[in-house]
Amino acid sequence: xxNIQELEKDYHQFRQEGFDEKWLNxxxxxxxxxxxxxxKTIIGxxxxxxxxxxxxxxxxxxxxxxxxxxxxxxxxGTRAMFDVLKFMQSNHPIAHHILSEITFDFIxxxxxxxxxxxxxxxxxxxxxxRDFLAQESTEIHVLLKQVEAGNYEVLFNLHDQxxxxxxxxxxxPATLSFLAPSYNQEEEVNEVREKTMGIIQAMNIELQKVIxxxxxxxxxxxxxMSTGDNFTKMGYPCVLFEAxxxxxxxxxxxxxxxxxxxxxxGLFAITSQDKLAFDAYESIPQNGQRFLDVMIRNVKVxxxxxxxxxxxxxxxxxxxxxxxxQVNVVGKIQELxxxxxxxxxxxxxxxxxxxxxxxxxxxxxxxxxxxxxxDIDVVNGQLIx
Numbered sequence: 001x002x003n004i005q006e007l008e009k010d011y012h013q014f015r016q017e018g019f020d021e022k023w024l025n026x027x028x029x030x031x032x033x034x035x036x037x038x039x040k041t042i043i044g045x046x047x048x049x050x051x052x053x054x055x056x057x058x059x060x061x062x063x064x065x066x067x068x069x070x071x072x073x074x075x076x077g078t079r080a081m082f083d084v085l086k087f088m089q090s091n092h093p094i095a096h097h098i099l100s101e102i103t104f105d106f107i108x109x110x111x112x113x114x115x116x117x118x119x120x121x122x123x124x125x126x127x128x129x130r131d132f133l134a135q136e137s138t139e140i141h142v143l144l145k146q147v148e149a150g151n152y153e154v155l156f157n158l159h160d161q162x163x164x165x166x167x168x169x170x171x172x173p174a175t176l177s178f179l180a181p182s183y184n185q186e187e188e189v190n191e192v193r194e195k196t197m198g199i200i201q202a203m204n205i206e207l208q209k210v211i212x213x214x215x216x217x218x219x220x221x222x223x224x225m226s227t228g229d230n231f232t233k234m235g236y237p238c239v240l241f242e243a244x245x246x247x248x249x250x251x252x253x254x255x256x257x258x259x260x261x262x263x264x265x266g267l268f269a270i271t272s273q274d275k276l277a278f279d280a281y282e283s284i285p286q287n288g289q290r291f292l293d294v295m296i297r298n299v300k301v302x303x304x305x306x307x308x309x310x311x312x313x314x315x316x317x318x319x320x321x322x323x324x325x326q327v328n329v330v331g332k333i334q335e336l337x338x339x340x341x342x343x344x345x346x347x348x349x350x351x352x353x354x355x356x357x358x359x360x361x362x363x364x365x366x367x368x369x370x371x372x373x374x375d376i377d378v379v380n381g382q383l384i385x
Contacts, residue, residue, distance in 0.1 A: 002094060002268050004206040004261055011257050014090055016082035022251045023318070023327045024075035026050055026112040032082060038089075043107070044142030047123040050112040052142050057088055060101035062270060065150055066263075067107035067143060068158040070128045070227070072114020072121075073318065076243035076252045077158025080259035081106055087264065094268060101271035105150060110139050118320040118327045129159075130223070132230040143227075147236070154199065154237045154270055156263070157228055160252070161242040163293055163316070163345065167216045168285025171343050173247065174216035175255055176207065176262055177287050179240040181228035182220045196237040198276025202269035203262050204284055211258050217284040218242065239266060245291070245345065250316070250329075292334055294381055295344025299373055300354045301362050309352060311339035314369045314381045331369040331381015348383065350374060 018035070019028065033040060033053075042051045068077035085106070088095045109115055113123035121127050126137040135141060147155070165174040180196035182188070189197070204215050218240065223229050231238040241262065246254040269276060292313035301308045313335035318327050335342060353374030355363060363371070369381040377384040 001097070002206070002265070004209055004265060007094070007261055007264065008210045008257070010092075011083070011260070014083055014087040015257070016079070016086050019079050019082060020251060020253055022075055023073075023118055024069070024078055024109075025116045025118075026109065029053075029078075029109050029112070029115075032108075036085070038085070043146055045138065046111065046113045047138045048113045052110060052112065052139065053108060054146065055085065055106045055108065056103065057085065057106075058099040058103040060099065060103050060271075062102045062154075063150060063152045064102055064104040064154045064156065064267065064270060065107070065147060065152045066104060066156040066158065067110050069108070069115055070110040070139070070143070070157075071159060072111040072116070073118045074120070074158075074160035074243075075115070076160050076256050076259055077241060078108050080243070080256045080263060081108060081158070083256070083260040084263050087260070094264065098264070098267045098271060102267060104267065105146070107143070107146065110143060117322070118318060129227050130225045132227050133225050147231070152236065154195070154239065155231055156239050156241060156266065158241045159243070161244045161287075163245040164289045164291045165216060165244050166288045166290045166343065167214060168288060170213065170285070171290075172213045173245045173291060173345070174242075174287050175211060175214040175244050175246045176258055177216035177218055177242040177244060178203065178284070179218035179220065179228070179242070180281065181226070181232045181238055181240060182222040183229060183233040185222045187220045187222060192232055192235055192237050194278050195276065196232070196239055197278035197281035199237065199239055199266050199269050200284070201278050201281045202276055203265045204280075206265040207258065207262055210261065214246070215284060216244075216287040217281075218287055247345065290341060290343050291345060292339075292342050293345050294331070294369075294383070295339065295342060295347045296373065296378075297347065297349045298352055299350045300352050302354065303362050310337050310363075311342075312336055312355075312363055313339050313342055313344065316381055329380070333363050333365055333367045333369050336363060336365060346383070348376075350376075
C-alpha cells in the first residue's frame, strides 16, 4: 500500500508554493495561514507576545503531536509540514488512511521571536530545547501544557542540523538524521525507546529507496535538560528529526521534500497495528562531522621569509541584519592546516597558488573569506572565476 517512490514522483502536486527560502519568520507563517482554510488555535504566546498556534487534522484514535522551530532558525520541518498538510487534504489513499487512524496536532512555530531574527534561542537568549527542567522560557510552558492536555501516543520534534554532518565514515551528507532519545545516563532501551526506534527504522527503510546513503543517526548520549530525553523519561515516544544538507541545496528545498516524505512515512508507520521492528535501528550510521562548505586544498601562504602550504576550509554562517530585516550568508575561514580528514561540499585544488588577502596578508580562523588565490577571487566564501 505504501510506495514512497510514487509519493516522491507526485511530490510536486502537494508541495506548498511560496516558501522556497530557508528563513521563515512569523510574517511568513501568517502568509501561509492566508493560503489555507483549516482552523487554527492559539495555545499560548511567546516572550514578546506573539501567538503560538496549533493546527489539527484527522479523526483517528491515535494521537500525535508535531512541533517545529523551537529553534527559531530551523525552518525545514515547518516548511515540510506545510507540504504534509497539503498532502493530507488531497484524495490520496495514504492520506485518507493516516487521517482515519491518527489525529495529529501541529505547532508550526514554537519560537516565533527567535524565528523573526533567525536565531536558535528565544527573545531573552534561552535555548528552549535545553529548558525542560528550569522552565524559565514562556514557550516551554506552552509546549508542556499542550503535551499534558493532548493524551498523545507519539511526539515528533522537528529540527535542522548544520551542513557539517556526514553519514558515518562516508562522504555522503546527512540530509536527514534521526534519534530515539535516551531517558537515563546508561542509555538503556525500554518499551518507549523501542517504539521510537521502530518508527525511525520504518522511516529509514522507506527513505533508503529514494535517498540512499544520506540518512544518519545521532548519538544517544543522555542530555538531562533536553526536551526529547525528558519526554522519553515521562513515557512518550519522541522522534527527533534533523534536516540537513543535500548537495547544492542551501535553501533546503530538496531536504524539505525528503523531510515531508519522512513525516508521511512515520505517520503511516504509527498506523500499524503490529509492534514495529527496531532491531536494525543501531545499524543506521551515526553522524560524523567531516564537512565544510568550501574546501580549498594546497594553498601557498607566505609571510616574510616563511612559506607554508595549507588547506583552507570555509563555513557559511547565516546572520540576521536588523537594519534591513534580512538574513545574509557570511563565509568565514573555519579551519586551516592539514584538513585531510575534512570534506568540502565544494572542493578546489589550488595547486600551490599564492594566497593574497584583501584586508589581511595571511589567513586566520574567523576571518571573512574574501581573498584571491591565483586567478580565482573568493568573495565572502563564494568562488568567482
